[in-house]
Structures are given as structure tokens and as C-alpha cells.
Amino acid sequence: MTNGHTSMDIDEDDELLYEVDVELRRTAQSIYLFQYPIRPHYRSYDETSFTSARIKEKQSLVEMDLLIDSQSTNYYPARGKQFADSTNNENGKQFFNSDRMDKQTIASTISSDGDRYFVGLFDTITRRLVLCPLKSIIQLRPQFNYLDTTSSTSGSANTKDANLIEDDPMYGSDGEQSGSESEENKPEPIASLVTMKFAKKESDYHKKKRLQSYSYYRQMRDDERWQDLVCIMNPHSFDAQRIRNQFLLQDNQSIKD
Numbered sequence: 001m002t003n004g005h006t007s008m009d010i011d012e013d014d015e016l017l018y019e020v021d022v023e024l025r026r027t028a029q030s031i032y033l034f035q036y037p038i039r040p041h042y043r044s045y046d047e048t049s050f051t052s053a054r055i056k057e058k059q060s061l062v063e064m065d066l067l068i069d070s071q072s073t074n075y076y077p078a079r080g081k082q083f084a085d086s087t088n089n090e091n092g093k094q095f096f097n098s099d100r101m102d103k104q105t106i107a108s109t110i111s112s113d114g115d116r117y118f119v120g121l122f123d124t125i126t127r128r129l130v131l132c133p134l135k136s137i138i139q140l141r142p143q144f145n146y147l148d149t150t151s152s153t154s155g156s157a158n159t160k161d162a163n164l165i166e167d168d169p170m171y172g173s174d175g176e177q178s179g180s181e182s183e184e185n186k187p188e189p190i191a192s193l194v195t196m197k198f199a200k201k202e203s204d205y206h207k208k209k210r211l212q213s214y215s216y217y218r219q220m221r222d223d224e225r226w227q228d229l230v231c232i233m234n235p236h237s238f239d240a241q242r243i244r245n246q247f248l249l250q251d252n253q254s255i256k257d
Contacts (some may be wrong), residue, residue, distance in 0.1 A: 058224055
């Protein structure tokens with residue numbers, strides 16, 4: 001076999017057992033490679049670890065909820081209950097499944113283009129190798145945005161409550177009630193000048209810069225809706241075999257030069 005640049009030495013005594021056809025094919029659904037950089041290889045996730053998963057396909061954003069063993073001896077029940085109460089009150093709904101912090105979220109932090117990589121499936125019936133290109137390579141790490149939001153809002157709540165008396169017109173500057181003012185003592189409204197601005201037509205240069213900015217990316221990321229996913233972690237399950245068979249169907253689109 002030659003690739004146009006170098007030649008491969010062939011051993012005449014090495015018997016050729018059989019040949020297989022190789023087919024490049026695009027699938028109807030996108031294929032991603034998930035990586036867990038901070039997860040040890042000997043502690044792989046199993047199918048019972050996940051409660052839900054979701055994706056924003058255009059932005060290659062993935063979130064997966066993992067169960068936390070709240071009955072473990074390493075679990076701190078008081079702090080877990082504190083996190084659960086604060087998060088549930090802040091979100092206005094039951095974020096956790098119980099009155100304790102019983103799950104955590106891992107989210108995609110880094111994604112790279114996966115067009116140079118393929119997933120190979122060997123069809124034992126037709127004796128052919130089907131290669132399907134990856135859309136993206138995604139790295140998943142724990143994220144605690146719900147806890148960060150709770151911490152920031154609870155920290156500012158005391159400041160807002162302390163300023164309620166000062167901002168209330170029924171109270172004086174010393175915090176004591178000053179009594180109602182009569183209609184005659186109220187100051188008359190002062191007229192103000194309103195300036196109107198007309199937006200200029202955006203040039204092609206500024207439009208290109210805007211589309212490349214992080215604020216535009218963040219807007220597109222936030223506007224896209226989450227799509228629910230089903231987690232199948234057992235490669236030997238019936239559902240996993242069914243998905244592999246779908247990749248081998250003839251109605252998928254082959255990649256042509």
C-alpha cells in the first residue's frame with residue numbers, strides 16, 4: 001500500500017487473510033467524543049450515575065447531572081441541606097431531588113473541532129468498516145453555577161434589606177418615621193430635555209467584528225434552547241446495540257469526494 005509519498009515494505013511470507021471495504025459516511029445525528037480530564041480512568045461513570053442530560057447542539061454545549069450519595073460517610077449532611085435550601089429558594093423550584101444536595105452537574109468547558117477524527121464500526125455481516133466523522137470533542141468538568149448564583153444573591157440580600165428603611169420615603173434620614181407630607185409641600189416636577197439618537201447603518205467591517213465578539217457568542221449561546229438527551233452508558237445494552245445498527249443502515253449519506 002502506498003500513500004503517494006512513502007512506500008510500505010511488504011513481507012512476502014506474511015499471508016493476507018482477507019480484505020474489507022472501507023466506507024466513509026455521514027450520519028443523520030451528530031457524533032461527539034466526551035472526555036473527563038479530572039476523572040480517573042479506574043472510576044468511570046456507570047449508567048446509574050446520571051439523572052438527566054441536555055445539549056445545545058449549535059454551540060456544542062453539554063450538561064449532565066450526576067447523583068451524589070448523600071448516605072455516604074464522607075457526606076456532610078448539614079452543609080448539604082444548607083446548599084439545597086439556598087438553591088431551591090433562589091430558583092423558586094425544587095432543584096434537587098430531596099432536601100439535600102443530592103446531585104452535581106458536569107458541563108462542557110472546552111470543545112474542539114472533530115472533523116479530523118472518525119468513529120469506526122465494523123459490520124460483521126457485510127465485512128466492511130464504516131467510518132463516521134466526529135462533530136466535536138468535548139471536555140466535561142464539574143460546574144457549580146447554581147451555587148455561585150445563590151452565594152452572590154444571598155450576600156447582596158442583607159445589603160438590600162438594610163437600605164430599605166433609608167430608601168423608604170416614609171422614613172427620615174435617621175431611620176425614624178417622618179410623617180406624611182402635605183400636597184402643598186411636594187416639589188413641582190422639573191421638565192427635562194430628552195435627546196433622541198438614530199442608529200447608523202452598520203458597516204460590513206463593524207458587523208464582522210460584532211459577529212466575532214464574545215458578547216455575540218454569549219447571546220447566541222443563551223438564546224439557544226436546551227434539548228434533553230438520554231444517557232446510555234452501558235456499551236453492551238440493547239439500546240447501545242440499536243444505535244450502532246443505525247449507523248450501519250444503508251439510508252445514511254455516504255461521503256463522496
